[in-house]
Amino acid sequence: MTDKQTEKHILTLFNNPLTKEKGFNLLINTYKEPIYFQIRRMLSNHQDTDDVLQEVFVKCWRNLHQFKENAKLATWLYKIAYNESLMWLRKNNKHQNLALESVGENKAPQTTIFSKNANEISMLLEKAIRTLPEKQKYIFQLKYFEDLSYKEIQEITGGSIGGLKASYHHAVKKIKINLDGH
């Protein structure tokens, strides 16, 4: 089944009150992993990512009936995930800064991010991505990992296509410099 056929099937099931939950489960199964990792790269911490991811799907449940079928469902979901991640970062940035001030040290809290069995190259790449600014990070991963077109990315993050291309180009350059350092 192609992406478009899957999306149509999800919407058909969801819009029928008898099969709404079945359609919603299919939606979660199709998109949970890519959206999880997009949010995880923004937030780093699993618990926070889990909270934001659940909030994304709850919003999806509430608003999917308003979704216009001329757009792509994946793009719509990624946009919700992007907005929710940014909102979480803005809300929690203040608290994180206050926590650091009270400790008296300019250190990030120790958290387990990577698995013990993680592939070294993958870890280095993820560490390099984490050094990027928030919006640039998101543009990079939508293009690099999800292989979205610039037009689709524009629908999610906004901005001009030229700007997005420039942002992606700069992100690639920074990551290469970072990897060269290792």
Add this chain to the structure above:
Amino acid sequence: MDNKKDIFNLKKEYENPYDLPLNYFGSLNDDILSKIKQEKIVKPTKVFQLNFLVKAAAAIAIVLCGYFFVELRYSSLSIDYTELSLSIDDYMSEEDELFSTFIDNDQEISYNYEFVDNNINDYLENDIY
């Protein structure tokens, strides 16, 4: 390693490095659905029709109050011009009467004074002498 410099080649070797709880994705659907059901229980049911009726009733009440207020105010000021004209005539005729009485009284008074004066003289003439 030269391969590290070409990040597009890295994609082939990329595997998810993040630490996740065991069977996290397996239980995610149930967690989300229970969260949605929990929200439905906590949120009070909106009775949209009742709210609409209350607003409509309030709007009608304001309009009616306004109407009656204006109606009562201007009805107390309604003037029957025929009655007004008659009352003015009555007033004027009373005034005329009063005025005429005053004039007449003046004459009477002047007459009376003369009359009294003569009487007093007569009285004095009669009684003293």
